[in-house]
Each structure stands twice: as C-alpha cells, then as structure tokens.
Amino acid sequence: MERSFLLRGNVIWSETPRKLAAAPRSYAVCLDGVSMGVFPEIPERYRNLPLLDCGDSLILPGLVDLHLHAPQYHNRALGLDLELLEWLGRVTYPEETRFSDSAYAERAYSDFAQALKQSATTRACIYATVHTEATRRLMELLDETGLCCFVGRVNMDRNAPDNLCEADAETALRETERWIEDTLGRYRNVKPILTPRFLPACSEKLLAGLGALREKYRLPVQSHLSENTGEVAWVKQLAPDSQSYGHAYDRFGLFGGDYPAVMAHCVHSTPEEIDLMERRGVFIAHCPQSNTNLGSGIAPARLYLDRGIPMGLGTDISGGHSLSVFRTAEEAISVSKLRRRLLDDSLRPLTAPEAFYLATKGGGAFFGKAGSFEEGYRFDAVVIDDGRLAAPRELTLSERLEKVLFLSEDRDIRLKYVDGLCVLQQEEAV
C-alpha cells in the first residue's frame, strides 16, 4: 500500500499542448505508483486508500529535464560572456577534467544530486563526463534520490582536450561497453544512455560502434544538434557527405527509430533535418536559457510543437544557469516573444499552458507514460505551496500556475513523488 494513496488539492495537468486541465480541491489517485486519474469526489473503489490533504496547495506532475550536464553544476552562471565553442574550451572542459579526481567528483556530484532532489524535477536525461568511475558514482547518488534518470558516460575521441579525449574509438567503445554491462539493470531508478557528446568530438568509427551498442543493448541516445552557427559550420566541414547535421548521426543509427533519441537545442535545424526528426520520432530538448546565454539564438519551438515533433525542455546546466525547469518554461515563453518580434512574426509565441505541457507531458514521453495525471501515467507529482504568490483577489488555478512558472522557488515545494514514492518532504509540509 506504500505506493497507493489519494492526494487532495488543486490538481493541474496537461492533456494536450493547448488543453490544460485544472481540478480544484480534487483527488489524485495513485495505485501502486500509477495514476488512476483525478476525481472531484473519492470514487467508491478507492475509499480505503490513505488520504493526504494538501489543503490549498497546487498538485502538478513532476517536471522533466531532457538535457543537462551534471559536472557543470558548479559552473552555473560562470563564463556566460562566451559563445559555445570558446566556452567549451575555457569553462566547460577545464571543469570536466576535474572529474578524474574521485574526491572532487564525490563532492560535486553529491551537491548536484542534492540540488536536483530539492528541485521540482522528477525525471532527467543527464550527461556525466568521460570518466567511468565518476559516472558510476553519479548514477549511485542519483539512484539514492529516488529520481528517474538516464545518465550518460560521455564519448569524445577527437577535437577535445587531451585529458578528456579517449585514446581511440576502440578504447572508447570497449570502456563504454564495460560501463553498460556494469550499470544496465543495476539501479532501481537510473539507467545508462548512449552519449556521443556532439558530432565534432566523435569520429565516424566511434559513432558506428555506438550504433552497434545501441542495437545490442537496446539503449536510448542523447546528443547535441544544430545549436550554434559556428558549430553547424564546423559539422559541415567534418561531415561533408551528410545531408544535414542530424543525418550525420542518422547514418549510424543514432537518430531515433527503434530506440528513442533526444537531441538538445535544434536552434538552426534545416527543413531537411526537421523532416528527418519527424520521420524518426526524435525528441527535441528545447533549452532556451542556454541558447540565450551562449548567444546561439532562439529555436523555433512553435514550429516543432505545431508539427507534432516530440519535445520537452532542458535546463542545459551550465549553458543554462538555473536548475529549475520552471525557469526554463518561463524562458521558453519569453524568447518565443522576442523571436516573433525580431525574427519571424509568422510563429506565434508559446503560451503558459504550452510551456507547462513541454515541462511535463512533452518531456515525460521520453520516459514512457510520464508527466500527467491521466490514467495509466507514472505517478510523479510536486505539491507546491504558492501562498507566497497570493494576491488580495482570488486567482484562478491557471493564473496561479502562471505565477508558479515565473516566480516559484524550490523552497515552495512541499512534497515530491516519483512513481508514487515520496522522495522529498520539506519543512512546513502539509
């Protein structure tokens, strides 16, 4: 019965990008970790379940972060006057080299896991570094939090600093397979994901080998795609025969299809690349804060959403500086307005319900049925006390949600559930 109960409160979730569902003072039913739906009164068949009354709090699906780099957690907000390629060399790679030191990794990853636990995020796709031991330790620490995570040992065998560059493709693949064998099925909530860093840092041989590992172990893939104009130009030089940046992954079976792939950014995707993503069912991790910080530009999220391409949000720590997916949702709305004003007035800005959809059900789809309270979804929830944001007049639930997207802080989270297990309970909890 531990994972079977009723939560009472103001329940809000997305049915579609345009359709926000809001049930005031209603009952969300969790049975063995799975949502049975939301009801205005307790259905007869659930009368015996324990009930937790969350008062006037908001009950939202857990947030999903489709793209972030755990070793960059302590680099948040640093070096943000640089663009992508220079920033990698001067800020990102130097920090990642520190993860060969297990004491450093222990401290940094402990801080990261604790911060992620205290955020509204319940599921995430996470990059580690090339260091196998530190990656394994990160997976353990995350598993202890109860959050559901895909974690990737990063592959790089070219165009990377010596101490982060794997000796050659064979070594990289051997070590990656050893890591997969070691971690696949080992944890309750954490799973490995193949992680070629990005095309400029991966030889064709490495990519081909990762494609074979994907088939052998039926693994998902995460990487970067069409983020920055400098990077895109470089990929054109490196893979002159590919019809697009995405095609350069697709040639090796690393671009969706049988097993899901999530590609971060897609700021500068060409029409051919977008068509290919659509055909392969590739997930987009939209990372607006990072794209702004690194001067990459603004991805056409409205276009992707209207085309029905699977999409969620990514904080992209530390291209993005905030670990909060609420802040990412805020930025997704904000930059979509600037994009219309400055770049292309044919694409309407994202609305708050659409950004909320991306933050929950949109990204959740990468994990199966997650990110909603509809029947059959994994029961992931955050209970938010938004009393700090109250007004002298009564606000609608959709107004309260808007305020939470733009103004809530981690300290407003009272409870967090993943798969029906309570993983966080904060002071003044209901």
Place this chain on the structure above:
Amino acid sequence: MERSFLLRGNVIWSETPRKLAAAPRSYAVCLDGVSMGVFPEIPERYRNLPLLDCGDSLILPGLVDLHLHAPQYHNRALGLDLELLEWLGRVTYPEETRFSDSAYAERAYSDFAQALKQSATTRACIYATVHTEATRRLMELLDETGLCCFVGRVNMDRNAPDNLCEADAETALRETERWIEDTLGRYRNVKPILTPRFLPACSEKLLAGLGALREKYRLPVQSHLSENTGEVAWVKQLAPDSQSYGHAYDRFGLFGGDYPAVMAHCVHSTPEEIDLMERRGVFIAHCPQSNTNLGSGIAPARLYLDRGIPMGLGTDISGGHSLSVFRTAEEAISVSKLRRRLLDDSLRPLTAPEAFYLATKGGGAFFGKAGSFEEGYRFDAVVIDDGRLAAPRELTLSERLEKVLFLSEDRDIRLKYVDGLCVLQQEEAV
C-alpha cells in the same frame, strides 16, 4: 554614532561600467550615513567605530530600481501573453481601478512595501495610481521601510478607462498640486515625483501644467518613452508636430534639464530622440524583462552606455515579473546577446560588470551620489551570504558576483543598509 560603523567582508562595487572594484576581507567605512571608502586595514582615524564582521559574505552597494508600478505587484506574471496596449486595457488598468478602495490599497501596498523591503533594492522610482489617498498611504508604508523612494501619483486625462481618467486637465493639476503640497518634505525617505503616465494618456494642457508644477516645486519627472511599436505609432498620430516621442515631453519642460527626468524603456528611440536625451541628461530606465514579456523588443543598452547617457535598470513590475534587480541585470545581459545575434551584431553584449554597474551606480546617480562605496556616496549596502552558491573549488570575487546576479534569491540577503541605517536583518544574519 548609530550611522557610523565599519563593515568587514568581501566588498564589491563599480567605479565605471568597465571597472569593477573588489576588495577581499576589507573594511567599508560608514560615517554618519556616508561612505568613507573601503580599506584593507582599519585606518587609524576610524579605530573607534563599531565593527560588524560579515565573515565571508559579499558586501554590495544597494540596488536601484528606476522603474516600477506598485499597484501591479500582485499582477506579476499574469497576462504576459499580451502586448503593451492590449495588456494595459485587460490586465493593468482593471487592477489599478481597485485602488479607489482603501482597504484593497492597504493590503496590496503593504504586501508590496514588505516585498521591496526584503529585496536587495535600496532606492526606487515608483508609480502609484491616480488615487491620491492610496498614493499617500503607499508613501507612508514605504517611508516606514527605510528605503529611499520617489513615488508618483499618476496623471491620465485621456485614452484611459473612465474610472482611472481624471475629469479634465484642470482637475488633474489641482489634485496633483494638493498632493505635492501634502507630501513634499513630509517623509524622511520618500519624495513625490511628477508622473504623467505616458503621452497617449496625457493631454497637452495637462503636460503644460505639469511642466509648470515642475518649475514651481523643483520636482523630478518619470514617464514612459518609445516602448512598443504600437505605442510609438500612436504617439506620432497624437503629436504630429513633435520631432520625436521625447520631444513631445520636452516641449513642456518634462524631459530633463534643470531637474532630472527618468524615462522607462527607450526600445525604439530614434537618433534624434537619443541626441535629445543626451543633451538633456535624461536618465534611461532599462527594463529588459518587461520589454521581453510584452513583446516590445530589446533596447540598445550598449549604445546608450557607450554614449554615456545616464542609465539604470527597472524591474517594471508588472511588465517585468520579478521584483529583483539582480534578475533585471541578468536579463539585461541575456537580451543583449540575443540582440547581437538576431538584430545588430555591431553592438557587443553587456558584460556582468556592466550590468552590475547599471544596477547600482548607474541607477543610483538619479538619487545623487548613491550606488557605490566610493568616498562621499550614501552608505547603501546589501550583505549577501552566497554560501548556497559555493563550489568545490575557490571562486574569485568576480565569479561570486556573477553567480549572485544570476542565481541569488532574497533569502540570501542577510543585512541591508540605507543611508547607513540597517533596514533589514534576516535569520542566520551575521
């Protein structure tokens, strides 16, 4: 001696937009509310002053908010899918009509004053509404916080909803003068400022009368300028003889000169308007979060900064949603990157030290010598415990400042001083 003391800690301030000064473990000297400078050791002549050791905390000048609307505090994050003119009609004006109700005003303004007190802001230029009594109450509440504020009773005598539109220019001017007589010199920290809302809402007769009041009472002026393309086009229709939007204020003596004026936004200022601002010493309140939220665009802050036009930051509650000037500084940096990428690559993005300058000394100049610890400046300070943002490696003071700009929250503020008086002391305070 109450306002004479030494603060020890990591002191950071701006000398110029490009020159950040950082004094680790040093002594900031306050004598009768005025800064005497920052010293690595206690100078002999100050040996007898009481010393407060702030440990490893950061000591920054208080932040300055050059533009915000107090009655919109509870509207933060609401209606942000609308552009300026529609948003005024559907979100802003309906809220302002509520301030004819003194009970509503009491509650809303109390919340606002409390929130401003708990922020890092020490000085602000604030709009109230057309309601004289509520405006006076706001001034009292702010005076009790110890913050230094200019507060404006708003003038509108055309193109406004009936219940916010003053009967005619004569009535508006009579009531405004009554309010000035009543409040000028009445408070310790709060002063009246003339506040024609924006040109579309003010007749020529009203503007001319306000120009006369400005001379008679030697008052500063605040208003809006060239915010949104729809508004700018409207002003062209309403004031066809003016060479620019700014010139339409200048004709009535409301655009700087002998007494300072601060104009919010300046997103779409023409070269003629910029020349006029420069000649008149008009202050710009740069409000990047608001300009993004309302789809107004991105002001060329780099251009203004390099031209030496006086400029600070404005949260523009509730066009902007965050009351934190740190967040405004973050946005100023962020949007300057998007502006370069999407609009005009000749203007370099703002750096973190430049944004910090705008948030402190840049805006502080509107209040005289404020926003720095240089000798002779008003001693306004915030003591920030940034322990939450620490990393496993040692960060430089300038890195710690970057983190504070992007990631600090109000709860990190331990102490706040205005004119050498402690106005805020929070739990776990040093």
